[in-house]
Amino acid sequence: MLSSGRNFLITLALGTGASALAGCSITPDSICPDYDQPNPVWIHVPESSGEVHAVALCAGSGCTPTIDESTNTRNGEAWVVTFDSTPDGPGRIALFNAAGVRLHEEPIDLQWTDVRFGADLQCRTGGRADVWVEG
Numbered sequence: 001m002l003s004s005g006r007n008f009l010i011t012l013a014l015g016t017g018a019s020a021l022a023g024c025s026i027t028p029d030s031i032c033p034d035y036d037q038p039n040p041v042w043i044h045v046p047e048s049s050g051e052v053h054a055v056a057l058c059a060g061s062g063c064t065p066t067i068d069e070s071t072n073t074r075n076g077e078a079w080v081v082t083f084d085s086t087p088d089g090p091g092r093i094a095l096f097n098a099a100g101v102r103l104h105e106e107p108i109d110l111q112w113t114d115v116r117f118g119a120d121l122q123c124r125t126g127g128r129a130d131v132w133v134e135g
Contacts, residue, residue, distance in 0.1 A: 039085065041110070041129045042078040043093060053098040055079040057131075059087035059110060065094035067102075078130075088112070093133060106134055 043055050054072045056065035073080045087110060094105040112127035 038082040039112070039127045039129075041081045041083065041131060042075065043081065044078050044130065044132045045095060046133065050095075050103050051097050052079075052095045052103065054096040054100075055081065056094045056096065057081040057091060057108075059083070059089075059091040061090040063092055065092050065105065067094075067096050067100045070094075070096055093131060095133065104133070 041057055043057065045052055045055065054067065054070035056067065056070035058065045058069065071079060071081050089110060091108050091110050092105060093108050095103045097103055108131045110129050110131070112129050
């Protein structure tokens with residue numbers, strides 16, 4: 001009888017643990033953090049692009065990146081532009097020299113990675129996109 005009582009307690013403990021884990025299933029509500037996190041785009045510019053002083057990025061197929069919206073923030077070898085959201089799809093990048101002259105512009109495709117899991121982004125925040133400039 002003691003043996004069956006012990007088996008019952010083990011089964012009860014395992015069942016309770018499994019139920020608790022089931023409550024931690026991955027759903028958008030359980031893995032998505034607050035929507036106040038910045039979403040950086042790391043822009044990798046080849047050294048052959050000239051004297052780049054600023055980089056501008058805009059999202060949308062009809063957008064035009066301007067010097068007024070540019071950044072000169074860098075993280076190592078990449079320029080960093082931060083969005084409040086994670087817009088998917090087309091955008092444009094422009095590179096500017098110190099005088100504000102546009103050196104290069106090209107279309108890009110924004111694809112986000114979840115910074116916590118290293119996989120495709122499941123939320124609309126907590127993402128990072130990497131873009132490589134061709135020119």
